[in-house]
Amino acid sequence: MGPGFLAPSACLTMVFLQQLLNGLANGMGYVLIAVGLTLVFGVLRVVNFAHGEFFMLGAYVTYYGMTLAGLDYISALLVATLLVAGLGILANRFFFQPLKKEHEFTILLSSLGLALLLSHLAETIFGADPKYVDTPYSDATFSLGEITVTQQRIGVILVASAMIAATYWFIKHTRMGKMMQATAQNPEGAALTGINTRFVHAYTFALACALAALSGALVGPTAMLYPTVGDWAVLKGFIVVVMGGLGSVTGALMGGLILGIAESLGGGYISLGFKEAIGYAIIIVVLLLRPNGLFNPPASTK
Numbered sequence: 001m002g003p004g005f006l007a008p009s010a011c012l013t014m015v016f017l018q019q020l021l022n023g024l025a026n027g028m029g030y031v032l033i034a035v036g037l038t039l040v041f042g043v044l045r046v047v048n049f050a051h052g053e054f055f056m057l058g059a060y061v062t063y064y065g066m067t068l069a070g071l072d073y074i075s076a077l078l079v080a081t082l083l084v085a086g087l088g089i090l091a092n093r094f095f096f097q098p099l100k101k102e103h104e105f106t107i108l109l110s111s112l113g114l115a116l117l118l119s120h121l122a123e124t125i126f127g128a129d130p131k132y133v134d135t136p137y138s139d140a141t142f143s144l145g146e147i148t149v150t151q152q153r154i155g156v157i158l159v160a161s162a163m164i165a166a167t168y169w170f171i172k173h174t175r176m177g178k179m180m181q182a183t184a185q186n187p188e189g190a191a192l193t194g195i196n197t198r199f200v201h202a203y204t205f206a207l208a209c210a211l212a213a214l215s216g217a218l219v220g221p222t223a224m225l226y227p228t229v230g231d232w233a234v235l236k237g238f239i240v241v242v243m244g245g246l247g248s249v250t251g252a253l254m255g256g257l258i259l260g261i262a263e264s265l266g267g268g269y270i271s272l273g274f275k276e277a278i279g280y281a282i283i284i285v286v287l288l289l290r291p292n293g294l295f296n297p298p299a300s301t302k
Contacts, residue, residue, distance in 0.1 A: 014146040019268040020261060025153035025222075027260020028160035032215035033233055034240035034252040035167060036208030042247035043184045043204040045104075046096055049111040051212055052234030053118035056227065058084050058213025059220030060126055063133045073135040077217040081210050088209025089202050096205070097198065115230065122227040130224040138221045156218045163214060167207070168249055180204055184247070239279040243286050245293025254295055258282075 033055055040048050058080045065076030095114050099107050137151035171177035182190040183200045191197050216233070223229075240259055244251025259279055267275030286294060 015268070016265075018147050018149075019264045021147065021149050022153070022268075023261035023264030024257065025149070025156045025260070026264060027257040028157050028164075029215050029219040029256075030236045030240050030260055031164060031253050031256030032160050032211045032218070033237035034244070034256050035164060035249055036211040037234075037237045037241050038244075038247055038249055038252045039180075039204050039208045039211075041241070043180050044092075044096065044100075044201050046107055046111065047104075048096075048208075049108070049234060050091070050095075050115035050118060050230075051208070051237060052230030052232070053115050053122070054084050054088060054209040054212040054230075055216040055219075055233035056122060056225075056230035057087065057118070058216030059133060059225050059229065060122065060131075060216075061213070062217040062220060063131055063225060064126075066133070066135075073137070077214070080217045081214045084213030085206040085210035088206045091209070092202050092205035097201065100201075115234070119227050119230060126227060128227060130226045133217075133221040133225060135221045150222070152218075152221050156222070159218060160215070163211065164249075164253055167211070171249065176200075176203060236279065239283050242283050243294055245296030248293065248296055251293050251295035255293075 033051065036054075037048060037051050040046050040051070061080035061083055062073070062076045065071040065079050066073060069076070071079065091114060095110050096107060099110055135152060137155055140151040141148050142151055142154055171180060179190070179195050179200050180203075182193070182195060183197050187197055190200075212233070236259065240252055240255040242255075243258065244253070244255030259282065262278050262282065263275045266278045290296075
């Protein structure tokens with residue numbers, strides 16, 4: 001056998017590992033989106049349909065930070081994350097905070113209206129033509145034997161993993177994180193103990209939007225960027241959240257990884273058209289068998 005020859009079983013293994021690594025990168029991008037959705041729902045009890053638009057804005061701010069402001073990719077990513085976090089504070093202040101005592105359906109419609117407003121503003125300001133976020137890591141590759149992956153995808157995995165771990169630690173071990181937990185469990189009781197729940201809500205919304213923007217800045221260079229990309233992002237986020245269980249950060253992590261890997265394997269071994277149907281199939285099965293999510297305790301039958 002020549003040095004470049006691989007047995008059929010070895011080739012199949014390499015293809016599987018390649019798809020697994022691609023799915024891991026996609027899944028970690030989904031996780032960042034889903035964790036933000038989970039935080040907003042857990043603390044504010046808001047289902048935010050506009051969450052995908054903050055993903056879109058993170059990608060666009062990164063693009064224009066590099067092309068117009070001349071920033072390097074890392075600086076543009078940081079600016080995008082902080083700027084969109086600030087926009088999240090404004091969105092909470094003017095779209096969600098005034099409606100906190102209204103019916104949940106009213107808040108849902110408000111988030112849908114915000115999503116439409118942001119996507120149409122993006123199309124007006126940025127144009128409808130697709131754009132590509134070109135980073136130094138987009139075409140550079142990392143090889144391990146026959147497995148090759150771009151450095152951008154490696155960056156998605158590493159940065160997203162670090163941010164999820166940091167977010168989990170922050171919620172569990174810091175004073176603000178414990179205030180978020182208290183507000184999520186009992187808003188009235190938290191307020192009676194002196195916690196400023198309005199500040200906690202604003203902080204939570206800013207953190208969620210920052211995670212969405214970071215996901216956009218990381219995932220944007222792996223695909224084309226267009227004003228309605230937020231629709232795709234929020235759909236993936238909701239699939240992951242429903243799969244993992246509303247309000248569960250751990251569930252969002254596991255759900256995102258499952259969805260990313262399942263899509264990658266389905267697209268690689270079956271067809272790219274089938275890839276997009278996998279998420280819908282998973283969410284139907286989960287809602288039928290485990291409505292509370294795969295990683296939340298099942299609902300009581302009493």
